[in-house]
Amino acid sequence: MTSEPTRPGRMKYVLFDVDGTLIDAVSNQRRVWRTWAERYGLDADEVYQVALRTRPMETFAQVAADRDPRECLATLHGLEDEDVRTGVYAAFDGASELLHGLPTGSWALVTSNYEHRVRGRFLRTGLPVPGVIVDAAAVEEGKPSPLPYLLAAEQLGAEPGDCLVVEDAPSGVRSGRGAGMTVWGVNAALAVEGVHRHFASLREAVPHVLAFASGRHAHATA
Missing domain, CATH: 1.10.150 (DNA polymerase; domain 1)
Structure with a gap:
């Protein structure tokens, strides 16, 4: 069991990686x-x-x-x-339900790709686009540096301790952890080292992410 750096009674935010997390590319x-x-x-x-x-x-x-x-x-x-x-693109099962279920202004995308490609893929898959997208051009240091996730939190007006990062790759996990955020891993058979919580699929994580965003998330993790 590990303790997650979240604080009760405050608005919660969710920061998503894109490729491998929301979109199967x-x-x-x-x-x-x-x-x-x-x-x-x-x-x-x-x-x-x-x-x-x-x-x-x-x-x-x-x-x-x-x-x-x-x-x-x-x-x-x-x-x-x-x-x-x-190209033919597919969003992971649960991605649309999850993103449409989050409050406006409570989530962002943090990607090592470029914003115009992310917007194109989201348009192709019908996913909603948030107001904040931190892409490869937005920061001098990409993942595993914490800078991309810290910039996303800053643009949302969020404290790092109130943010949940959803990732599929080791570099992204290190980035989120380095930023002082809660990090959950998805879409992998085995947990990536450093995650606070692991889900084999995005679909499995959906109710838990929505609960986190609503402030109902329990702080203890497996």
């Missing part, structure tokens, strides 16, 4: 990287395995060191934008 990401690799005559599977572990510029340094990284990034961004326009 794994097949899209794999397809984009496969096309990118083919453009440069590289082995798509090898490139994707590197891309899973590193940020794009680091990926280029490993798999295409002889290429201009700015050109590589421009090509990748073009493919990602095209995928947002034409």
